[in-house]
Structure formats: C-alpha cells, structure tokens
Amino acid sequence: MVETNSYRLPTPEPGAVLTEVVRANICGSELHIWSGNHPLITDGSLGHEALCRVVELGDGVTTDRAGEPIEVGDYIAPAYFITCGECAYCGRGQFGQCANAYREWSKNPTQHPHFTGTFATHYYVSPDQYFYRVPDGVGDKAAASANCALSQVLFGFDEVGLSHDDTVVVQGAGGLGLNALAVAAESGAETIVIDGVDERLDLARRFGADHTIDMDEYGTVEERAERVRELTDGLGADVAVEVTGVPDAFSEGVELLRKGGRYLEMGNIVPGETTDFDPGKLTRKSIDIVSTMRYDPWYLREALEFLEAHEDDYPFADLLDADFALEDVQEALQASNDRSVTRGSLVPERD
Ligand SMILES: [Zn+2]
Ligand SMILES: [Zn+2]
Known part of the structure; x- marks a missing residue:
C-alpha cells in the first residue's frame, strides 16, 4: 500500500540542495519495493528517477559536481545514491558499490529530511549525493530518466x-x-x-x-x-x-x-x-x-551530455507513455505493475 503524508520542508544543511520534483518516473525498483520483492528495501519513501528544480541551496553549494554554476530555479538531475567517499569501496574507486549508497534513499519519511524519495512534491539532495545541472535544451522526459538507465x-x-x-x-x-x-x-x-x-x-x-x-x-x-x-x-x-x-x-x-x-x-x-x-x-x-550495479556517479553527467548531443536522434521522450498526478501514485503503480503502462511518470501539479 502507498500512503501519502505531509511534512514541513527542511532547510538544507551545508552541502545539500532542496528541490521540487518536476517529474519522477516509475522504474522497476519501485515496483519491486511496492510488491515486497526488493532485496534491501521493504518500506520508506518511493522514487529514484527524477528531474528536479532547485528551491534552496545549502551553504557552500554554488556549483554542481562538475563545477557548473547552480542557482535557485535551475533544473538538476541527482544520482539516486550516495557516494560517501569514506567506505572500503569508495576507497577502492568502486563508487557505484559505496557501502552507504542507499543511506539517504527511501528512508522512512517521518525522519528528517523527510523528502528522500522522488515520489513527492520535493526532493532533498544530500551533501554526499552527486547532482548535475541539466543542459539547456534537454527535454524534461529525457532528463528525468538520465540518472537510471542511460547512466547505467x-x-x-x-x-x-x-x-x-x-x-x-x-x-x-x-x-x-x-x-x-x-x-x-x-x-x-x-x-x-x-x-x-x-x-x-x-x-x-x-x-x-x-x-x-x-x-x-x-x-x-x-x-x-x-x-x-x-x-x-x-x-x-x-x-x-x-x-x-x-x-x-x-x-x-x-x-x-x-x-x-x-x-x-x-x-x-x-x-x-x-x-x-x-x-x-x-x-x-x-x-x-x-x-554492473549502479555506476560511478559522474556517468550521470555523461548521460546528460549524451542527451544534449543525441536526444533528437532517438525517441527518448516516447519511453514515458503515461503521466499521472502525484495523488494518483497508487493507480500509477498498479498500471505499471499490470503493464498497461510501459513507463509512467508522476508529475506534481504546481499552483
Ligand atoms: Zn530506475
Ligand atoms: Zn562509500
């Protein structure tokens, strides 16, 4: 079952970024979690693929991980996992295997900073999480999918x-x-x-x-x-x-x-x-x-650059065949699970 709850927006800690979710896709992992078949995650907030817009930058955040200047209102794509830089795997350069990869993902939403899944109005990018500015001209649908399949x-x-x-x-x-x-x-x-x-x-x-x-x-x-x-x-x-x-x-x-x-x-x-x-x-x-499972986080930037160069050559936008309002998340998951929808997206409405 999916529940929706409301929480007060967190103020980003130094190094973190508070964003609003522009579009969040329903990927296989969400269906695994939702149906109780994910090997690691049994409950918590859902969602890992998304295009986000910066709402508030924590102290010290002036650029994305590639050094591109970042401002409130910019579109960004976050990696869905953490790169802690301190564990045995990060120490060996196997960043995709970071022992803390899911430390901030799909946490219980009652815990600070609440917005750790992308099936939400907002999403909190933690200080250990790589994110990149989406190049101008890359479409919403392609950008929302970049942090999963294409980077992988x-x-x-x-x-x-x-x-x-x-x-x-x-x-x-x-x-x-x-x-x-x-x-x-x-x-x-x-x-x-x-x-x-x-x-x-x-x-x-x-x-x-x-x-x-x-x-x-x-x-x-x-x-x-x-x-x-x-x-x-x-x-x-x-x-x-x-x-x-x-x-x-x-x-x-x-x-x-x-x-x-x-x-x-x-x-x-x-x-x-x-x-x-x-x-x-x-x-x-x-x-x-x-x-391979996950990826070195800078491959997300490669994915965005690939889209910048080739988005028009392939029908990336056609990979998402149904948009749902955030309130209809249960229906969206059901339709994805039944395969009446190939790949759905949640698009939060804004006033
Ligand atoms: Zn995915
Ligand atoms: Zn690590």
Missing part, C-alpha cells in the same frame, strides 16, 4: 569495453535495452536486438537497432544463436548485453557470443532466481563476464 548503460559499456567495430547483441528491448542500443549505435558498433514483442522491436529500430531477432520467429536458443552467427560472419557477437532480467537469458548470452567475446550482465538484479548454466562452454569460449 554508459557505465556498463565502459566496463565491458565497446569498440566501433564491435557487433553488439542486446537481449531485451526494455528501457535499459533501448538506451543500450542508442549508446552502441553512437559508438559506431553494429547492433542486434532480441525481443518477443513487436512494439518493442519497432521501438528498438528507432533506437538504432540494425537487426532485430523476434523470439516468435526464432523460438529457441539454438535458432537465435544461429541467427546471430549469420549476422556476424559465422562467429557470434563481440559483445552481448543482458537486460531482460530473466535468468535464462544469462545462459543464452554465452551462446550468442563469439570466442573471446565479452558479456555485460545488468538485467538480473533479484537474487534467488536461477538458471541452468554450462560453465564448460564459457571457458572453452573464453568469454569475459562483467556485471
């Missing part, structure tokens, strides 16, 4: 390595998959996407997919792997990206790759769901597996 994809591709002469197969044409196609296409790579839903495959083409593999037409792993080989001089793909969240897709990825290929696993994020896996095949093909 840009980071993932840097971790797995992506070259202009690679062929990349993307498993799944959901939000992450479509962003992955656009990033791979802009890098100059040849792109193949696998999905079973016609509308998603159509959208994938608009996001830069050179080839589509329809799971209705290619019904088995063997058929799909054979099709990928046909498209890659008989070898298999250089890079595969798993963004379906289906455990069996992970095993399939190994079949789609060439010997020496690289595999980026980002979609399966719920522990406890398993798949049959053949490690001998993995070794014989000498495949590198890279998995």
